[in-house]
Amino acid sequence: MTQTPLEDAAEIAVVRGPLAARDGLIRVGTRGSALAVTQTTGVARRIAQATGSEVALVIITTKGDVSTAPLAQLGGTGVFVSALRDALIAGQCDLAVHSLKDLPTGECPGIILGAIPERADARDALCARDGLTLAELPAGARVGTGSPRRAAQILRMRPDLEVCDLRGNVDSRLARVGADLDAVVLAAAGLIRIGRDAAITEYFELDRAPAAPGQGALAVEARSTETSTAIAAGLAALDDAEARACALAERSILAGLEAGCQAPVGAWARCDGDQLVLTGEVYRVDGSEQLTETRTAAWGAQPDDQLAAAQLGVDVAQQLLQGGAIELAPPGTLGVMTLSVQASADTVTETSDSGATR
Numbered sequence: 001m002t003q004t005p006l007e008d009a010a011e012i013a014v015v016r017g018p019l020a021a022r023d024g025l026i027r028v029g030t031r032g033s034a035l036a037v038t039q040t041t042g043v044a045r046r047i048a049q050a051t052g053s054e055v056a057l058v059i060i061t062t063k064g065d066v067s068t069a070p071l072a073q074l075g076g077t078g079v080f081v082s083a084l085r086d087a088l089i090a091g092q093c094d095l096a097v098h099s100l101k102d103l104p105t106g107e108c109p110g111i112i113l114g115a116i117p118e119r120a121d122a123r124d125a126l127c128a129r130d131g132l133t134l135a136e137l138p139a140g141a142r143v144g145t146g147s148p149r150r151a152a153q154i155l156r157m158r159p160d161l162e163v164c165d166l167r168g169n170v171d172s173r174l175a176r177v178g179a180d181l182d183a184v185v186l187a188a189a190g191l192i193r194i195g196r197d198a199a200i201t202e203y204f205e206l207d208r209a210p211a212a213p214g215q216g217a218l219a220v221e222a223r224s225t226e227t228s229t230a231i232a233a234g235l236a237a238l239d240d241a242e243a244r245a246c247a248l249a250e251r252s253i254l255a256g257l258e259a260g261c262q263a264p265v266g267a268w269a270r271c272d273g274d275q276l277v278l279t280g281e282v283y284r285v286d287g288s289e290q291l292t293e294t295r296t297a298a299w300g301a302q303p304d305d306q307l308a309a310a311q312l313g314v315d316v317a318q319q320l321l322q323g324g325a326i327e328l329a330p331p332g333t334l335g336v337m338t339l340s341v342q343a344s345a346d347t348v349t350e351t352s353d354s355g356a357t358r
């Protein structure tokens with residue numbers, strides 16, 4: 001938490017606590033972790049360059065930052081997001097920067113997704129003791145992750161390993177390697193952003209282990225009532241059509257599966273010439289089974305392509321559902337909406353029953 005990024009912010013002021021709105025000033029809200037401050041500083045710099053405006057970072061503390069309780073108890077990954085959104089709506093900042101993979105797929109009233117900047121490395125990375133790769137870890141080695149997707153992927157590659165739960169910020173997770181764990185799996189983008197990529201001993205290629213939908217991408221949110229031309233110009237300069245299409249395609253798999261944040265789902269979208277290629281996977285968490293679907297759509301960086309990207313995700317989700325995704329994933333992690341609708345309509349089926357009592 002008390003790392004170098006604050007120095008990186010040299011020409012961008014970083015404020016903990018309220019900062020009044022003022023003409024010509026763009027206040028960019030962020031969580032206070034080293035990772036969040038670093039990535040938001042990058043966004044703030046580019047907005048400053050594109051607009052010539054004065055830009056400041058405003059650090060907003062979220063429940064997820066001050067608690068080590070399991071995320072599910074705090075209301076899921078959404079806790080990282082809601083305090084920032086509250087601050088944006090309340091006018092405590094003018095923009096809010098999130099890791100896209102932490103954003104729930106639903107719309108948020110009063111808020112627009114103003115920009116998805118060019119995406120960083122989407123891969124997961126293994127950080128193991130003694131420079132070991134996954135294949136080199138001894139049988140029974142303990143690998144830390146809090147993600148059901150990563151757990152399943154590790155066990156598919158190495159069924160003999162022991163997957164251990166892991167929480168907290170990137171630095172505290174890394175500190176466990178060589179202590180009570182032999183390795184941890186983290187997002188490469190986060191490690192690179194905070195300058196800890198020297199800890200990486202292996203990158204998992206996306207064809208072998210598709211990452212969380214939106215991993216490595218950032219989301220810049222604004223108020224839907226925003227009228228500032230400087231903010232509009234800043235958002236337009238930041239937005240990357242390819243990153244937006246890929247993120248949209250990956251995230252609409254989640255939406256199509258009605259996936260909760262603990263769903264073991266991997267996604268990988270890439271633009272390849274004039275094609276947008278999307279792969280979605282759903283796993284049994286013990287690594288014993290998986291479903292994979294790949295589909296393509298035309299791609300030419302046209303406005304229509306964004307709609308096609310979203311539809312591609314829905315199509316992949318449909319294929320995964322037809323392949324039996326609901327039965328593969330832990331009860332209640334997929335088809336979440338359908339379950340609650342069924343339950344409230346008092347037509348509870350066996351599936352929704354097990355989902356509800358999980």
Ligand SMILES: NCc1[nH]cc(CCC(=O)O)c1CC(=O)O
Pocket residue numbers: 035099100101102185186187188189190214215216217
């Ligand atoms: N789950 C928390 C989270 N949210 C965003 C990142 C950083 C990487 C990114 O921007 O996707 C991380 C850490 C991790 O998964 O290792």
